[in-house]
Amino acid sequence: IDLDRGVIARSIPKAPDGASGGGAAPEGAKRVGEKGARSARYREDPSAGAGAVAAPSTPAAMIAKALTLEPTRTVLSNGLTLIVLERKTAPVFAASLEIRDGRLGEEVAGLDAMTGSLLEEGTTAHTGAELAAAIGAVGGSLSFSGAGVSTKTLSKDAALALSLMAEAIRTPAFAADAVERVRGQQLSAIAQELDTPRAVGQALFNRAIYGADHPLGRSANGSPESVKAVTREQVVAHHARFFVPKNTTLAIVSDRPAADIATLVEKAFGDWAGGEKPVVTTPAIPEAKARVMRKAVEAEQANIFVGHVGIERKDPDFAALEVFDNVFGVGAGFTSRLAMNVRDQKGLAYTVFGSITGNAGIRPGTLRLFAGTKPKDWPVALKEMHLELAGMLTRPPTPDELAGAKAAIRGDLVTGCEGSAEVAALLLKLDRFGLGFDYPKRHLDEIAKITADDVVRAAKAHVKPDRLVELIVAPGLTAEGLDPAPAK
DSSP: OGGGOOOOOOOOOOOOTTTTOOOOOOOOOOOOOTTOOOOOOOOOOOOOOTTTOOSSSSSHHHHHHOOOOOOOOEEETTTTTTEEEEETTTEEEEEEEEOOOOTOOOTTTTTHHHHHHHHHGGGGGBHHHHHHHHTTTTEEEEEEEEEEEEEEGGGGGGEEEHHHHHHHHBBBOHHHHHHHHHHHHHHHHHHHHHHHHHHHHHHHHHHHHHTTSGGGGSSOOOOOOHHHOOHHHHHHHHHHHHHGGGEEEEEEEEEHHHHHHHHHHHHHTOOOOOOOOOOOOOOOOOOOOOOEEEEEEEEEEEOEEEEEEOOOOTTTTTTHHHHHHHHHTTOGGOOSIIIIIIIIIIEEEEEEEOOOOOOOOOSOOOOEEEEEGGGGGGGHHHHHHHHHHHHHTTTTHHHHHHHHHHHHHHHHHHTTTTSHHHHHHHHHHHTTOOOOOTTTHHHHHHHHTHHHHHHHHHHHHOGGGGGGGGEETTTTTOOOOOOOOOOO
16 A cells, blocks of 8 residues: 555535535435446435525534425325435435334344345245346345345336335245255354354343343344254244334335325335234343453453443433433544543553443443453453543533534434435434434434533433443453353
8 A cells, every 4th residue: 555645535515605615525426236236326415405406505504404304204004104205416216114123023033134134035026136136237226134125226216126125025935945045144144253252242241231031132143053943934924923014114215206206105015915013022121230241262352341221212311321422432533531541541442432322222222331452451441441431420521522522413413314325214213213303403402402411410310330241251261250041
């Protein structure tokens, strides 16, 4: 690599008066497609709304407009929820379809992941290769998981994309040879997890927080034993239970009129019949108790995990805790207290972070601190992590820390509303968590009002130093506090 020959380019949007403006440049010439598909090229302008002609005149107005989402939400006669946002930014069609709670309600660990992987293996009418070729021929893409499917293509190909999406979701073949092929791939993924110290640590940490019987306390891929035992009949039954219209939400962002999109969706999904929305219950999360755990591995690095049960996404303190996260453990450019102390000042770790809002969902997430350090340094790094966490309960954010955290959150909000695919995924989350489609702009206002005292109050309410699970995965350790029972 010859650094003297490198080139750095920045695109700065112009303000309406012709002067240079600040802020992020619109996304340009974006490439989509997979498996060698022809690329579609287009430009998206996140500041433009439906029917927009002139850009807002101030940075604040530009941000407010970028965060203004006004989609239509309807429920089809079969129960499928449809969310459509008309966005005159580019001739782009992006759709994300979500199947809810499959992992939380799977009968066998890893069943939901296997079902999702099998969706791209073909339908009763077309092979997986034929599906990929069809979407690839128009420069589009399809991606699958147990949570559903997403697609992106040019607007003129929206009907094709929706028909392929509907076919894959509604009529997967689940061929016997495909089941065995996906089973092998999933077992390989599990083997890789078990051979990666950080992944091993994360699995142990999750199990300690949620318990071995909770879906969130085990790997989404399952265990070797559970995956080997999965039958085709179980895959078919899982699909029949969860992949039903009443358990499905489809979010679409396109420059085409919302009414046109609704017509195309009705054609692709309107005659999809299915059962009731599945009722999912999960085991209670164990009462939080302090716990010390050690796991010996052959590795060059020690991995430190510290934390306890966190919050749900709709917690009233979410905004204050998001600021907490940025000040404490996820600040941009290694500006957080953890990074400044453990990484920059003491040189104990290259990777270090801490967050309580990062994985908050319908079920509680986790407060999680992580550091990767040299085996000899983990005791000191662990001590400093504890000290910084305790300090968040007594040392309010400084004015600079508060301002920096708010700027980072504001930037993330705007970035999340730029591309059509990102907005489609965001609409699903807003609907899933019941936040309302005005949430991005409302949240911006909420963040602006957070004070240093709010951060300390929220931290004291949700961070419990006397209940922390502490796990070290490193060479040369004696096992301590580990539950030998594997997750089923």
